[in-house]
Amino acid sequence: MFSPISGAGSGIGRAVGVRLAAEGATVAACDLDGAAARETVRLLGGPGSHEGAPRGAHAAFQADVSEAGAVRRLLDQVQACFSRPPSVVVSCAGITRDEFLLQMSEDDWDKVIAVNLKGIFLVTQAAAQALVSSGCPGSIINISSIVGKVGNVGQTNYAASKAGVVGLTQTAARELGRHGIRCNSVLPGFIKTPMTQKVPQKVLDKVTGMIPVGHMGDPEDVADVVAFLASEDSGYITGASVEVTGGLFM
Ligand code: NAD
Secondary structure, X not given: OEEEEEOOOOHHHHHHHHHHHHOOOEEEEEEOOHHHHHHHHHHOOOOOEOOOOOOOOOEEEEOOOOOHHHHHHHHHHHHHHHOOOOOEEEEOOOOOOOEOOXXXXXXXXXXXXXXXXXXXXXXXXXXXXXXXXXXXOEEEEEEOOOHHHHOOOOEHHHHHHHHHHHHHHHHHHHXXXXXXXXXXXXXXXXEOOHHHHOOOHHHHHHHHHHOOOOOOEOHHHHHHHHHHHHOHHHOOOOOOEEEEOOOOOO
C-alpha cells in the first residue's frame, strides 16, 4: 500500500500516517507546513524530506492543496518518488475561520472553501486521474465533519465546505466505481487536535456533555476508521459517509 496523506503534519492526518504505516503502507506525508510533514515522517522512522529519500521509503512533501499547480506538482513528485500511482489517498488538510454569518467576511468564506473543498476536489481529481490512467484500483478517503451534516454556530463557511466534501465524494464514488476506485468520506465529531485546542473551555465542556460516550475523540479513533476504509475489509463500501463522533448528533 502506498499512501499520500494531506494535512499529515498534525492531528488526524499525522495519526492516519502512523496507523497506515503500522499496517505496512509507505506514507507520503504532505502538508502546507513542510517542517511538520517532515516531523511526521521522522516519527515513522523515515528520512524526512523526499529529496534524497531512498525509493519506496516514507517521505515528506510540502504543498498547498488549494493551489491546482501545487497539487499537480505534488502528485508528480510523489509518483516519481515511489515509481507508481498511490493506492490509498487520504485528504485531511483543513482549516477553520470562524465568524457569525452576519459578520463573516468574503475572505473568511473563500479561504475555508478553497482549502477544505477545492483542495479535496484537486487532490481527488489528480489521484483519480493517476489511478485511471494506470488501470490500478484505489481507495480515496476524504475527511469531512459532522458539522457538514448538522451545521454549527459560527461556521457557515466550514459547514458548507464539509457538506460539499460529502457530495463530491459520493459523486466521485459513482463515477470511479467501474475503475475499481472506492471513495468514502469520514465525518469526525469532536476530536482532540490542535484545531480544537482553539475552542474555549466552556464550549468544550458543553459539547462534551452532549457526547453519549462522555468524552472527546482521539485522532487515533479517526485513523482506525480510515485504516478500515483503506483496507480490503471495506472492499464493498463506496460512497459512504462514516461518522466517528462517539454518538454526537446521531
Ligand atoms: P489540524 O489543524 O491539527 O491539522 C490540519 C493540518 O492541515 C495542519 O497540519 C495544516 O498545516 C494542514 N493544512 C492546512 N491548510 C493546508 C493547505 N492549504 N494545504 C495543505 N495542508 C494544509 O486539524 P485536525 O483536527 O487534525 O483536522 C484534520 C481534518 O479533520 C480537517 O479537515 C478538519 O476539518 C477535520 N475535522 C477535525 C475535527 C476535530 O474535531 N479536530 C472534527 C471534524 C473534522
